[in-house]
Amino acid sequence: MTPDELSRALSAALHTAVDDGTLALPADAVPASVHVERPRQREHGDWATNVALQLAKRAGTTPRALAEDLAARLVATPGVRSVDVAGPGFLNITLDAAAAGEVARTVLTAGPAYGRGGSEAGKKINLEFVSANPTGPIHIGGVRWAAVGDSLARVLEASGAQVTREYYFNDHGAQIDRFARSLLARAKGEPAPEDGYGGEYVSEIADAVIAEAVAAGEPDPRTLPDADAQEVFRARGVDRMFDEIKASLHDFGVDFDVYFHEDDLHASGAVERAIDRLRTAGHIFEADGATWLRTTDFGDDKDRVIIKSDGEAAYISGDIAYYLDKRERGADDVIIMLGADHHGYVGRMMAVCAAFGDEPGTNLQILIGQMVNLVKDGVPVRMSKRAGTVVTLEDLVDAVGVDAARYSLARSSVDSSIDLDLDLLSRATNENPVFYVQYAHARTVNVARNAADHGVSRTREDGTDAFEPALLEHPTETALVGRLTELPRIVAQAAELREPHRVARYLEALAGDYHKWYGECRVTPFGDEEVSDVHRTRLWLNDATRQVVANGLGLLGVGAPERM
Template identity: 55%
Template sequence: MTPEELSLAISACLKDAVAAGEIALSAADIPDEVRVERPKNRDHGDWATNVALQLAKTAGTNPREFASVLSARLKTIDGVSAVDIAGPGFLNITVDAAAAGALAKAIVEAGADYGTNTALAGHVVNMEFVSANPTGPLHIGHTRWAALGDAIARVLRASGADVTAEYYINDAGSQMNVFANSVFARLHGRDVPEGGYPGQYIADLGHEVLSEHPGIRELTEVAALPVIRGAAYKAQMHDIKQTLAGFGVDFDVFFSEQELHDAGAIEDAVARLREQGHVFDDGGAVWLRTTDFGDDKDRVMIRANGEPTYFAADAAYYLSKKDRGYTEKIYLLGADHHGYINRLKAIAAAAGDDPEVNIEVLIGQLVSVNGAKLSKRAGNIIELKDLIDWLGKDAVRYSLARFPADSPLTLDPELLKKHSNENPVFYVQYAHARSRGAARNAVAAGVERRVDGKDCFDAALLDHATENELLSHLGSYPSVVAKAAELREPHRVARHLEVIAGAYHRWYDACRVAPQGEEPITDTNRTRLWLNDATSQVLANGLELLGVSAPERM
């Protein structure tokens, strides 16, 4: 019995008790799902709930009396072997071995779908992350959001949301002119101008431009710069996309800021927000009255010289997302963008949306790597592709995903390169590889899950203490995924996989799947193979949500 099933069963018992007049509550007082959790002392049962303490006052009774009524009904549920009342009214629930063990077969049969849910079905989400300027390679500052953003998108999809992962290309504005001037200078053997982009990659881009446009050096600067800008931009975006692909991050949409400008979306945004009554003119400039929605000051959209601001582009981009049917927009921004939260929410409110529902801004803290070498090619930064080559995609992605986004993080390369239990990603991946090895050895010894076309599974045989522990953690996995999606916290999945890995290693040491020596093959061996393969499946499913591989061998 999974915690979700037990939660629903308790809720059903509450409703029955109310209908029978045993508890004085209204239907509205009864939660659809009741919180159950592991007791600190497992001798007190498999699961515990404090629902009696929560609802007794509303019912006009004391918690122990409330618990007594609920206990009597819970004891009649299939799969519940004992219910005890503890302290002021806690309910400690023990499930029988067969009810717990049946989960192993259910997981194997569910396969890759185990852990998915429909909690966010109907949610249409646009999630923007990374969005690095196309004027240089991706570096360590973009790494965290690449890993976390992709993992968040995956857990949202696992919970039923319709998610579009979007990369906003900042390809308009002065930085693109500086970029083109830098490449032009290097093409002609000169140092980049003051304030230009340093790094060998600018010279490399110059070679790519020259390869595509052999006569570019013969053109005047005025004629050459637009060509260089377009060709170098194309080459740099290709590099960015390749790096992201190597990191296992796929975007559904690459959205160009320049296209907003070219399509007149900036002017359209100003006109639409003016119609809403939030735009005013002052000092020759056009402003959005964002202070009406909690911003610390009003924002200029069009400068007095007629030039639009970045803020105007932000507004046009938000409206584009709204027009494309995304009812929820999630922005993943770096620590230096904390001031953007209020202004983005103000744009949402001015556009007629609910800033508490239709927009969400997540801020990530900085990440650093001990002993990382700066890239001369990229101009004294740590490139993402170098980090992948050095530590490996899996180690970097897992390490970034196992911490909350709002906590500063320093990666330890020496730890991440260790093949030991100290290294979290190795610990989890090794558990998966070990489970696959156990399955291969079992099959080689003649142990099969099916014999003569029939499943060989007896849930009651999974009665060892380590099996009870492992099953309980496997059963909690779906609720962990759902909570990770709800809170946008994929680190919950990573940490739970580590718990499962630990429980699996303890079970592996205590319970053999394959018989030893001349021992006969029994249904215990066959049933344990189901549990072994169920663990493999959950570990693989969880690692997939983090964008990390589940190796068959290590």
């Protein structure tokens, strides 16, 4: 019995109580599904619910009385072994082994689809993440967003959403001019401008720009007047840097559906159209020679200049147009992932969302991520050999590999800072969380391989199904079975809360349950013992665990190795 099936059974019991007059509730007040969760203490049963506490007051009864009535009805449900009422009205539900163990069949029947659901079905979600300026390699903060953003996209898609992964290419700012000046200075053998960019990569890009120009039959840009040379370095240098960024992300397992150029907002007239729409809605005013958006009407701490007194568009004008553009392209929800230094951006953009008549927190969602610190040999890692001032995606991957990097960055809530111990992530020990989970998968494959060598399969000699879930009675088996049932709920919750780290933490708990089971229960016969349905059924459980671990790792963009 899955949590969904138990939830529906509880709902049916409530409807029966309404129909026979025991429960004084209108039928539409009975939830279509009842929330159930795993008790913190295993001895309290397989599942628990507080539905009696939620409905009792409206029904004119006490939570305990309602719980006792539900317990008497639910215990008659096939697959339910016992129902206990605890405290003021909690229900603790224990399933019989056969009903609980059926999850192994459910998992293997569903295969890669197990864990997927429809909680986000029908939604079109635009997810913008990374969006690093093309003025240097992706630093460690951007790498965190690459891992978390891609994992979130996978989780949302697994929950039924249509997700557009989008990268905002910031090519309309002063930082691009500084980058071009830095390339030109390095090409001419001069020090970088005071506000420019350093690091070996600047020399690499500058040399490549010169080589490309000459190969194309153009003059060496160093021979041109500075203004013309800077434009060459701007055009070719930014393109080459962005190509490097895209290649690095691709190697990290992250690709985007849309690469949106900020310059297009200004060149296409999107900024003017967005401002006109806000003006028509009555949210624009003129003061001190500038054009303002009255964001204080929507909770912002001050109104915002969108066209400066010199006629130039303020930075926020591009953000306004970009949000509207995403919505006009069909996005129901716009999710933007930003670093901790953008916290002040949230209030003004939520006000913009409201000014367009949308719902802040729904149509626009902004996730703020905290810092990542790298530690090696107990000492903070401060800078990259190539980038000079920051640690880059390539530095992290070179140190620990793609899987360890992605997993370690995605396993923590983004609103907390994290310290990544490079030594720990390089070790093949249980203290390394990605190794611990991946080793569980490799172990399931090895168990299946050994089972085949010993003549153990999921069917009997006559070809009949050998799955007898009632035989899964060992405490480690019931714990493992219970954990397998949770993946669909975890995925739905991770999608709803925009928290893919919940999948990683679930996998670590599942790996722990599996390793304990492996130490207590044999899939292959021992000594002269003959192959029995116990062994065959345990193979079902082993293979179901392999599928769930692989599915979960896939949601994080992490490999499921068969040997380690």
